[in-house]
Amino acid sequence: MENKNIDHLFRHHSGKMVSVLVRVFGLSHLDIIEDAVQDTFIKASISWRRQQPENPEAWLTKAAKNRVIDIFRKLKTEKKILPHIQKGTDFIAINEFFLDSEIEDAQLRMIFTACHPKLNPSDRISFALKTVSGFSIKEISSALLTKEETVKKRLVRARKVVQQSQLKFNIPVGAALPNRLESVMEVLYLIFNEGFHSNKKEELIRQDLCGEAMRLCQFLLKNEMTRTSASYALYALMCFHSARLSAKTNTSNELLDLKHQDRSQWHFPLIELGNMMMNKAVEKSEFSCYHFEAAIASEHLRASRFEDTNWDKILFWYESLHALQPMATHLLTMAVVCMQLKDFISAKKYLDQISPEDFEQRAYLYYAALSDYYSGTQQFHQAILQLDNALNTVNNNLEKEYLLKKKKRLLLV
Template sequence: MKTQIIDHLFRHHSGKMVSVLTRIFGFSNLEIIEDAVQDTFIKASIKWRTQLPDNPEAWLTQAAKNRVLDIFRRIQTEKKHAPEIKNGIETIAINELFLDSEIEDAQLRMIFTACHPKLNPKDRIAFALKTISGFSTKEIASALLTKETTIRKRIVRARKTIHNLNIEFKIPQGNELPLRIENVLEVLYLIFNEGFHSNKKEILVRKELCGEAIRLCKSLLKNKHTNISASYALFALMCFHAARLDAKITTENEVLDLKTQDRNLWSYPLIQLGNAMMNKAVENNEFSSYHYEAAIIAEHIKAPNFEQTNWHKILEWYQCLYKLQPLPSHLLSMAVVCLQSKNHLKANYYFEQINPNDLEQRSYLFYGAKANYFLAINNKTEALNNINIALEKVTNSLEKKFLEKKKLEMISSSL
């Protein structure tokens, strides 16, 4: 059996096992739990090289269950706090936790804990990827383009925060729930965007990140308390984005914009799934930012080619989005949309409302767009100025290549 498939299986299952075992032993024993699960995986991968069990997921669940006693013993040796067992019959209750429905429940508890608002936002992502998604610190570091030591620090800090603040391992209820779901969706979308936008990574890493975010979002949809319309909208949005992932990057790992993408490469099944989820998302009238973002991508997907894009409709959706979420990046998008529909005056109106510094490391996008604006109004000098600033600001090598190509085109066309 290919190691890659084992890795994949393990990744998807380890978070569940860690979650169930955390329900039994509590957060204070998380390290011991993770070690035990890791150890189970190593044993499985050796065993499975010769023969794969009929039901690998069930095999892993059983293996995790078999570790319960080992963990009890280790907790005792390390003199940590273990649950008190009054009677052997309690194993029946422990067994129950390994039922499929209870595993889902445990995983959701872990998701809510990892995305708890009291955790530092950066720690949330690292902790979630490690604890729920079974990524190694090395993998997280390369996925987030951060040093491994930094990731390790973030994970330790997250654990400490959970422990010190006594954050409960449960799915929040009542008034608290909607806001907490919002926190979860935010983290999932960040994880997704790490995969979708950062071009420095190999396509495999990117797909893993996007896939994880989608998978975790799906677990929200399976629970009747967490499958609110915003969850459906985010799921749809991620499907629509993911459908274009293969078309976005050439075999040479070059980025293609919407204009140059081969729309035949877009994944039809993902688009269909996104549409189905979008229908669920609009069953009531509570629209989230994810609804509008999904609506915008849906407009792009509807267009048979770039030229026939309904820019007017897209601008409308952006206006709704900006009302809900007044971010400078949305202003920039609106400016770009106006440029596409040749409404230069309005494009400038939006540009003037943006302070490029607010866009932080994405400010190069502002200057790149401005270059296009000046090109469109035939001001080649300013266009060239702006593309030069964009090149100064950009850090991502692929994006840089893209801008350089554009600059070259500008220079050669003006000759």
């Protein structure tokens, strides 16, 4: 097994182990649990250099069970009030915690804990990636384009809130569930979006983040309480976007926009799965922002050629989305759609309502759209100036190369 595969296995198993052990010992011992899990993996990596087990996942599960005993001893030594572990019923109970259904339940509880409204919104995504997904501080820092020190502070802050607020390790019920579920879905959406459109310098797509967001979203769909129209729509959206991942770049690793993507490379089983999820999502007449985003993504996938895209329908869905959830990014995209329809007057109206500051690290998207507007209205000098602004603010190398090619074409006009 390659190191990369081992790292992947460790990461996914880490989230499982932390979640199960928190369920056994409680959130108040989260620090000790995370240290213990990390220690187990270090020992495993050393042991596996000599000989890798036939069933690595079973090996890690067994190691986790053994670690339960170690943690009990450690906490007992520190005079924590915990039940005395014996070989009889306690061992049977611990084994039950490691059943597949119980592991999934524990992970879903951890997701809801990581996305608790008492946690700062900027801390939730880091905390979820660390505790549920097993991402290292370095990986979180890399994924979110944030300094490692900042990630550490966010994790410390999140753990402090968990401790001080004495959060319960459960899935809320009744009136508390909808708001918490909304927070969970927002975090999963952000994780997926960072993977689908990465801000990293060298990588345009982070498939590990996309895959992780989809894996966590599946937990919502497996549980009767969290299986809602919105969670189905969110999963459909992820399926539709993931279906296009392999077509976003060509064999030379160059960024391709929708117009130039090879649509035969789209992954049709994922599109079919997304359609199934959307059918479930619209069984009730409750429409979330994820419904509208999935409808937009689906509309792009329906077109066998770029020229066949139904831009009027897409504009309608964006208007519906913006009415439900007003955002600068929606206004920007509506401007781009209007340009596809050659309606430059409406496009400019949308562009005038936003500014580059609205997009922070992605300000280049605003400048690029403004460049397209000037280009479409034959103001080529202004179009080049705005492309220069985009080039000065873009971080990803593939997107920079894409913008440079656009500039070269404009200079030939």
